[in-house]
Amino acid sequence: MTLLALDWAFTLEKIILIAIIISISLVVAMYATYAERKVAGFMQDRIGPNRAGPFGILQPLADGLKLFFKEEVIPNHSNKFLFILGPCLAMLTAMMTSAIIPWGGKVELGGRIVDLQVADINIGILYIFGVVSLGVYGMMIGGWASNNKYSLMAALRGASQAISYELALGIALIALLMLTGSLSLRTITDQQIQGNWWNIVYQPLGFLIFFICSLAECNRAPFDLPEAESELNMGYHQEYSSMKLGFFLFAEYINMFISCTVIATLFLGGYDMPFVDEAGLSGITALLVGLLALFGKTFFLIFVFMWIRWTLPRFRYDQLMNLGWKALIPLALLNMVITGAVVLFTMK
């Protein structure tokens, strides 16, 4: 009977919230593919997809439908279980990060206080790190199970890239944590709302390092070595077809969306609308304003991700490693030391 003593309304609320967040992530990822093609087109003086529906807004649906109708190929020499596990894992880890992002403040709905965060865990950032590190398994398992030299090479590259850049990412975050004194994303956001400035003002270098490392973690250009079309034949995607390929591609966009949200939350004030005093607004208005602010920041960051992709050429592998180990990690360490000193001497 103790099992039934659960707060069922609470469970229901969280399940609904999870469903909403997952569908929003999927829709955003879907339209990120469209946006990517549009941005690419516009930056190359073209128009981009505009045939499916008005302005081509049905293009992602058409693309998805096409992927579903493609033949499902599993290579003879591959490990079938791992081959299928790869894209599943990529998708799963991409989705899991969204659980701890505070999408908005608490609102009162029908006498209940609803928290727009699936789980406010006090180790939020550690959880992100755990899941992001897991994300590389999807790529590695997929690449290895394909039993193909290019895929394997891509998987190796992806893994080493993820490991190298996670270090700098983590150190950049530690500096931020020294300032905020909390690992919970909710607390970090609240501090930015109550304080006058966003964290980017206190941590410009940290933000830069975090941003660059997020690019690398998402395997976005100029760090898209794991899928380097020209050298590795699309890398770990190579043996994949149909929706399994779609999952890999889709996971990349979900990752991008989630990491942009994380950057917005950590450094750009989360659901804090600038120049607006949230405390003075009523529940629902504050919620909408917050959502608008968070999504605005996220979409702007996604645009910057794409903007960078269509501006810069891909790094060579040694350049990638040089940048990661010889530039970003020392910089992040320096940032950490300076932040530590400042915190020690000023914030008693």
Added chain:
Amino acid sequence: MDALTQRAALVDRRPMNWLERIYLWEIAKGMGITLKHFFKKKVTIQYPEQTRPFSPVFRGLHVLNRDEEGRERCTACGLCAVACPAEAITMEAAERLPEEENLYREEKYAARYEINMLRCIFCGLCEEACPKDAIYLSETFAPANYSRKSFVYSKDNLLIPDPVKDPENYAKAKGLIDKKKKLNS
């Protein structure tokens, strides 16, 4: 040695300075360029709806001309077939019957007139050879098709619209021909 053209630019091989080495400023400059292009006018021509204007000397698919009363001008003299370097043109002549005077301009006409668009090299020599103003090269080009047979264009495909029955389309096609005539004279 002098440069062949005046456009040669010397490559700057100075070692990178600090600002260039940290790479970020240069990236920002590059991103400025792409952002500029983001707002530029797009060069795309939406093909089926819009077409690129052709040069007036463009030589496309052939048109068999009619006179103002809608009578075919071709007399099946065969000069175009003789002039054709690709041997793409075949025709059969027939004699006009008394009641066909509203159909054909002269006593002899082409009962069958075919151009194989796969052989044709669109050189325009037929147009030059024709003494009767009967054949012109238009501004459309051969569309894609599934069979070879469909590229052998017969009179149905080649004839200009009848000015009596379909004056609108005739005027459109005639306009092109007039433009061409002006150019040739």
